[in-house]
Amino acid sequence: MSQKVRVRFAPSPTGPLHIGGLRTALFNYLFAKKNGGDFILRIEDTDQNRFVDGAEQYIIEALNWCGISFDEGPDKEGAVGSYRQSERKDLYKNYALELIEKGKAYYAFDTAETLDYHRKDHESKGKTFIYNWHNRLKLTNSLSLSKKQVADKLNAGEPYVIRFKSPENEEIHLNDIIRGQISIDSSTLDDKVLFKSDGMPTYHLANIVDDHLMKITHVIRGEEWLPSLALHNLLYNAFGWDTPEFAHLPLIMKPVGKGKLSKRDGEKGGFPVFPLTWNQSEGYREAGFFPEAVVNFLALLGWNPGTEQEIFSLEELVNTFSLERVNKSGARFDPEKNNWYNQQWLQKKSNDDLAALFASDLEKRNISSTKEYTTQVVSLIKERATFAKDFWELGDYFFQAPQSYNEKAVKKQWKEGTPKIMAAIVEVLQNITDFDSPIIEEAVKGWIAEQELSFGKVMPPLRLVLVGDMKGPHIFDIMHLIGKKESVNRIETAIAQL
Ligand code: GLU
Helix, strand or coil: CCCCCEEEECCCCCCCCCHHHHHHHHHHHHHHHHCCCEEEECECCCCHHHCCCCHHHHHHHHHHHHCCCCCEECCECCCCCCCEHHHHHHHHHHHHHHHHHCCCEEEECCCHHHHHHHHHHHHHCCCCCCCCCCCHHHCCECCCCCHHHHHHHHHCCCCCEEEECCCCCCEEEEEECCCEEEEEEHHHCCCCEEECCCCCECHHHHHHHHHHHCCCCEEEEEHHHHHHHHHHHHHHHHHCCCCCEEEEECCEECCCCCCECCHHHHHHHCCCCECCCECCECECCCCCCCHHHHHHHHHCCCECCCCCCCCCCHHHHHHHCCHHHECCCCEECCHHHHHHHHHHHHHHCCHHHHHHHHHHHHHHCCCCCCHHHHHHHHHHHHHHCCCHHHHHHHHHHHCCCCCCCCHHHHHHHCCCCHHHHHHHHHHHHHCCCCCCHHHHHHHHHHHHHHCCCCHHHHHHHHHHHHHCCCCCCCHHHHHHHHCHHHHHHHHHHHHHHC
């Protein structure tokens, strides 16, 4: 039997989850569910300096909002918890010591000042200082010092770090599901710190140890981690552990120009880059996006189904997703297209659901309406809406008589003979007993034909006086909804005012 697929999303709680991080979580989730596997959330909080209060809750709330549910994670303990690295901190040191034992790592006692001196010295000569095979024997560590010197330093409580001893001259062959074969010359690698003087592991050590202990089979993460792949591979080999498979996702690029999408792009372009609001930055949720739309556009950032289909539910994505169809090159972020996705998802919502959203907006505006009426309005105007917050702008006239009339339209539509025509329409309306859209339509159109008038002389001004503008759905549907009395009132008010 093949091994059960287990993947993890491993954010550091250093701030809000960026939309790129959310996509990483989504792709992990899709891959896990497609393959009947587990999706794990692990909080990588070993860097106490960068810890931000509330970030972990934010991450969880964002995942929940999108319906990306994890099988194991903080407060959802599985067999391999805890799922917060800070709560696992005691276990990492032994692994670092194990590597020292195996001759794969070493203690380094160099002070920050010494390292700084070397860095600056190299810089002044136009070189870069790399702590590795090239110079490690000239530095203060357990490779250059005698056993006794090392023991003395440790006994004296001198601060140290534990560094990985990267091989001097090895061709490292790596495989990435998305990028294929990659070769790295080990002599270019530095001896990364695995364990810090504050008693905490670095990202590299904790990440590998946890992926191993949590039985992760596939590591799916952002492209920015590709440079760490060689080291991670070496670490797995050093421990003698099976290496998981790796897939590095393409970057999400700015809407225009070069480089990856940043918070500033969102500020400049007026679109969110976070799923939920964080401090002053509005999130997709608060901007009125449906989670389905966010999931949908995120999925297509860097992945394609190989067909023309663009609208996918989370479930459809699970069925269709494969890492093989993830692109190598960066995925351009397109805020306009994101709006389009929301517009599409809005059309898929039931009128009842949309009416509930509209109702809370109406309430804020002190407009009273019945559920039934709001639902009918929504059914007429939703076609043109991208967000539920557009409803008011699209359909305010269903709830109140026009406060003013579009001036341009008045100039164009309100002619000398118009008041007389409108007065006649009032009569026509008064004579209708069953005020239903098709009946009104028949009556009004019949009257127009009888008078041998053109539609253009009657219908546009009629819309103008009922709506205040030239917008809106079928005019007879509007009349039916606002009712006979209100329709007549609006026409009479306009006759008196215009
Ligand atoms: N903690 C890392 C991050 O913040 C995780 C990288 C990985 O998935 O290996 O992105």
